[in-house]
Amino acid sequence: MKIFLKLFISLGFVLMLLSYLITRDGxxxxxxxDGEVILDSGTYEAFPLPDYAAxxxxxxxxxxxxxxxxxxxxxxxEVGEGFPVFLMHGNPTSGFLYRKVVEYLPxxxxxxxxxxSPGLGFSSKIPASEHTVENHIxxxxxxxNELELKELIYAGQDWGGPIGMGALSLSPSLLKGAVLxxxxxxxxxxxxxxSPAHATVKTPVIGELITEVLFSMFDGLSxxxxxxxxxxxxxxxxxxxxLYDNGNAKALLAMMRMVPDGPNHVSADAMRKIGDYVxxxxxxxxxxxxxxDPILGLGLKAMQENFPKAPVTQTDGGHFLQEEVPxxxxxxxxxxxxKVNNKDMVLINPLQD
Numbered sequence: 001m002k003i004f005l006k007l008f009i010s011l012g013f014v015l016m017l018l019s020y021l022i023t024r025d026g027x028x029x030x031x032x033x034d035g036e037v038i039l040d041s042g043t044y045e046a047f048p049l050p051d052y053a054a055x056x057x058x059x060x061x062x063x064x065x066x067x068x069x070x071x072x073x074x075x076x077x078e079v080g081e082g083f084p085v086f087l088m089h090g091n092p093t094s095g096f097l098y099r100k101v102v103e104y105l106p107x108x109x110x111x112x113x114x115x116x117s118p119g120l121g122f123s124s125k126i127p128a129s130e131h132t133v134e135n136h137i138x139x140x141x142x143x144x145n146e147l148e149l150k151e152l153i154y155a156g157q158d159w160g161g162p163i164g165m166g167a168l169s170l171s172p173s174l175l176k177g178a179v180l181x182x183x184x185x186x187x188x189x190x191x192x193x194x195s196p197a198h199a200t201v202k203t204p205v206i207g208e209l210i211t212e213v214l215f216s217m218f219d220g221l222s223x224x225x226x227x228x229x230x231x232x233x234x235x236x237x238x239x240x241x242x243l244y245d246n247g248n249a250k251a252l253l254a255m256m257r258m259v260p261d262g263p264n265h266v267s268a269d270a271m272r273k274i275g276d277y278v279x280x281x282x283x284x285x286x287x288x289x290x291x292x293d294p295i296l297g298l299g300l301k302a303m304q305e306n307f308p309k310a311p312v313t314q315t316d317g318g319h320f321l322q323e324e325v326p327x328x329x330x331x332x333x334x335x336x337x338x339k340v341n342n343k344d345m346v347l348i349n350p351l352q353d
Contacts, residue, residue, distance in 0.1 A: 015052055026250040026337065029125035030071045037064040039267070041148040047075060047122060057099050060107070068118075068142035075122040077114040077131030077141070080107030083337055084149050086188040087114045089322075090158020090183070091255040092218065092237045094121025097157070097322045102349035110337065110345075113152075116295055117141050117163060119251030122242050131254035133270035137166035144171055153336050155329070157181035158296070159255055162274045169277040177336035180310070181329065182296045186275025195295045201256050207243035210251040216240070225318035226292035235323065248353050278306050285310035285341035286332035290317030290324070313337075 035046035044064040049057075057077070065073040077095040079102055089097040091300045095114030102112050116123045119137055140163055144152075152174050156164035161183025168175045193199035201207035211217050218240030222231035243249040285307045289300045291314050304312065313332060317324040326349070334345045 002284045003346055010307070012267060023238050023315060025127040025129050026248045028071055028127065029137040029246045030063070031073060031075075031122060031124060031246075032252060037062050039147070040275075041146065043083070044076075045073075049122075050241075052234070053096065053122075054132070056234070056238055057102075059072060063122075066115075066143050066146050066239075068139045068146070068208050071124060072118055072126065072139060073124045074139060074143050075116045077116075078112065079285055080105065080109075082107075082109040082111050083341065084152040085110050085112045085333060086152045086154045086164070087112065087338070088150075088164035089114070089116065089120075090156075090160045090162030092120055092243075092252040093158075093320065094123075094242070096121065096238055097320065100326035101322055101329045101333070102300065104327050104348050105333065106348055108347050113147070115140060115171065116280055117159070117251075118245070119248075119254065121239070125243070125246050125248035125251070127223045128250040128254040131251060132257055133162065133166065133267045133274075136163045137270070139171065140164065140167035141170045144168070144174060149174055151176050153177045153179070153333060155179035155181060155333060157183050158319070159183075159258070161185060162271060165278055166270070166274045169274065173279075175281070175283060177330045178281070178286075178307075179329065179336055180285065180287045180307060182293050182299070182317075182319060183301060184296060184299045185271070185278045185306060186302075187260045187263060187265070187268035187271040188296070189263055193261050194259050197295075198256055198259055198261070202261065207253050207257070211256075212249060217252055221320070224294055225320060225324065226290060226316045227318070227324055230318075230323045271348075275306075286336055287312045288321070288325070288329050288332045289314055290315045290321035290352075293319040293321070295319050 033045040034049040037044045037046045047063045047065055050064050060079050062078040064076050067073045087098040094116040098114050111216055118124050118139055119126050154164055158290055201210055218236040222228040225231050258267050261273055287310045313328050315325040315328055331347050338344055
């Protein structure tokens with residue numbers, strides 16, 4: 001009996017220690033660059049990409065940091081010249097999510113700006129508790145202000161929708177047109193989970209075990225794609241390796257828990273404000289939707305209510321539709337830019353010499 005009791009106490013201690021270790025808040029990790037990137041708005045800290053990331057884009061890209069707060073650096077990918085196009089990714093990807101879309105854009109006419117939200121990609125890593133809607137909005141708005149942009153076309157997917165729109169709501173004169181991609185605005189009026197996965201991981205310890213200990217969530221994201229083969233080993237590495245290399249992979253779970261599951265969730269008030277802002281918009285817009293998205297695929301009707309005049313392109317894509325239907329997204333962006341500028345641009349075929 002005494003042996004059993006000692007084993008029970010030891011097991012309890014081990015479980016308590018494990019619980020403490022995996023539920024820790026995490027540390028801030030501030031990356032360092034090398035060299036300078038000079039833009040009209042100023043001089044920025046260059047960030048040479050590691051080989052596995054550099055292989056995904058060409059040498060025309062600029063890669064640099066904007067420090068939006070002490071220790072909080074936002075990694076920016078930028079390419080092209082001309083009318084600014086501001087592209088926001090979601091969880092748990094990065095600005096690289098739009099690299100295939102860029103291949104179809106006329107880069108002599110558009111300047112494509114792709115920030116990565118803090119906690120993800122090559123941006124600073126932050127404690128889990130600092131992942132709030134308000135913080136992310138403030139950080140991305142600081143990027144827009146630092147770049148001294150006067151106008152732009154915006155596209156957002158997943159958390160890139162409300163974070164990007166929230167940032168623009170603080171600088172409302174910038175937004176001239178939008179492309180909406182599998183995202184949502186506002187907060188639920190009843191208690192409801194966005195998906196079974198979100199419902200599971202919001203439970204303390206369970207969520208940490210699933211996302212940080214037992215499974216590689218990045219490897220398993222092929223399940224949310226229309227074409228599972230679009231989520232390759234190289235793609236999983238592109239988004240996952242920067243988090244694991246820095247020793248802080250807290251963003252994935254923290255940003256899942258940021259999703260409001262009811263009207264009283266900690267994110268609900270901020271999301272309601274974003275939803276109210278979206279309802280005031282009267283701008284050229286296009287909707288491109290991945291109908292095979294198990295997380296946000298059913299949100300198309302709500303998005304059409306927000307943008308009732310926007311043409312809709314329904315695709316076979318899944319959640320990360322930028323990996324699957326980049327030409328359709330690029331075409332929508334060009335249509336919106338043409339409406340804003342009253343010009344006709346041509347979609348590029350990246351397969352042509």
